[in-house]
Amino acid sequence: MEHGVGVNKLQLHLGASNSVSSILPLTSEQMSPLLSNEREDSEDIQQLQEPSKELPKLLDNASYLIHLAVFGILGVLTRYTLDKLFGPSVGHVTSDQTILYLDLPSNMVGSFLMGWFGVVFKEDISNVSKYLAVALTTGYLGSLTTFSGWNQKMLELSVTGNWLFVVLGFLIGLFLVAFSIIFGIETAKGFRWLLTRLNVTSGSETSRDKTKAKVEAFKHHLVVMLVFLLILGLLWGVSGVLMIAEFKNGENAYLWIACIVGPLGVWIRWLLSRLNGHGLGSRGLLSWMRFGTLTANVSAACIMAALATTKIYVNTRDCDTIVKGIQFGLFGCLSTVSTFVAEFNEMRESEHPWRAYVYTIITICSSFFLGILIYSVPIWRMDEI
Template sequence: MMFPLGQMMTLKVSLFQRQEILGIGHFTVIGPVEVEDTTELPWLLEYISCLIHLALFGILGVLTRYLLEKLFGPGGVGATSDQSYMYLDLPSNMVGSFLMGWWGVVFKRDISKVSDQLAIGLTTGYLGSLTTFSGWIQKMLDLSVEGHWVFAVLGILIGLFLAAYSIIFGIETARGAKWLLQRLIKSSTCGISSSKSNWKVDNCKRHLAVVVVLLLMLGLLYGLSGTWEIREFSSGSHGAQLWLACMVAPLGVWIRWFLARLNGRGLGKMGLLKWVPFGTLIANVLAACAMAALATVKKAVRLHYMIHLHCSPFHQSTSTIDFLVFRMFDYPVNLHKL
């Protein structure tokens, strides 16, 4: 997913003009006439705003994934486990794929009308960090190395199946919700359009206000993450991985966003295989290969714990499964009729 820099912003001002028609004896009102006053948003502000949205929503995605692991893991419901084909990241991949059908497909245009940066932050930042490809593949490799080949194969098949149908289910439910919202808007007598326009981030002042608020929230999250990281790491607790993941998540999201520029370009001058998201695919393969390489470092337990603690959260934020599965099942779902 790419965000064009230097996008022109259009400000529309409604005016009423009245013209006197000579020889007829009455006035003709022509209006409202929209006069477009185009001002260019500074590219640096646009770029910084996009990076901040990605960083903040990336951290929120990591926190959501951790909560889902605790909720459905051995300490909670007990539906998922590291030693089963129902792996720990399965609930987060399903929820992220479901929300991709809402935010990344059906309501994508509506969110972009409010703010393009918000759409990028929700899809690439939040959903990209909520789902993970490298962590899922690494768990299946661990099962295969331990001799549980059946669990590994079932985990891959079930993971792809549930992620794909979570996107389809999300698209269908989002269509129904959008239809209900449109009926409610048509039946209402209030000025919905004017209230919706008040939420648009369409000028420099609003962009600056959003950037300042998000910077404060990002600084607060970094401060809390750093404080708890020091406490958990000094005590030797595995909870340090969560707070370190929050600190390195923005870097992984930014790398995935930059690589996403390769999506939709295809190969060569002819642009072959444009339907393949090469940017997201490269990010997933690199993260999975790095996770597999780190898994071989098991000579010293402390060294292995240190490397896993510092690198595993970064790789999980770099890789994503929702957009990859969405592109794989793009044509069967027939999304062009949204």
């Protein structure tokens, strides 16, 4: 009995002290949820299959990029839909003038779904397809949520002197997205329990291994990649046609620009995520800090602020449309709340919960204060003139 308790305590200690929790399987990607499955799953599959059935490295990376692009565009479209649904034009729940900023619903929904697909059902999705796992979390949920849009709305409130709204906007916004991922995790666990009671879950380990070996076969990979490439071409083609048609007179032209440039933001964030878990210098100082996600969020927030300043100075319809499309697509997809809040929750549940709050304060404060210098200060000086 004592031996069993000791083993359990040891397991709990190892789980808590590990810099990577079950929420963030950070091996090849000490970064965004599920991305680590790229390396973990590929290593498992190499043991199960012949090397000839693996995609070459170039095609492997291309498959990731194509999946990320398709799901990134879908994330942009979903974020736009939620903004309209809850915004002033339909639901009147969110607005640019209150602490309930326009992107809050999409950030909450994305964080909730991250609890499902990035935590509880992470391994199940990876067993089906490692590309789908990355596409859902890094591609779709990362693009559905946006940190730079959140930061920019707080900067716009600061310009008008609504500092109380700024503070409340960050505090309430963080609370809501943090609660959303916790609620997502708990409901997903309940659903998994229900599936277990109904005997819907997979059977033996052998059957899972066989399924994985079958799904990860070379021909299957190649066919799926070509299908997604066709879908990506169709999405880009339709977006290009609609952008040209609506650029001069349509109010949604910025959305189609966003769909065209959004995948670039996803790709950059995917590459930056490799900085997570490595720390600083040869000794790997502060390896618990997610420098990849931090760099993506802060840089996107700063460039979005710079574009917002440019838009005000130029003040033309065409410039507004182009800049808004780049902001909504490229930098909305480069930054992410779903990964950020998953990392926050992972740190909060570790044996060093203070790291979660330090990481959050650094991310929010650096983005906001740099944004003040880039956006708010020039606007204040313009008003004085």
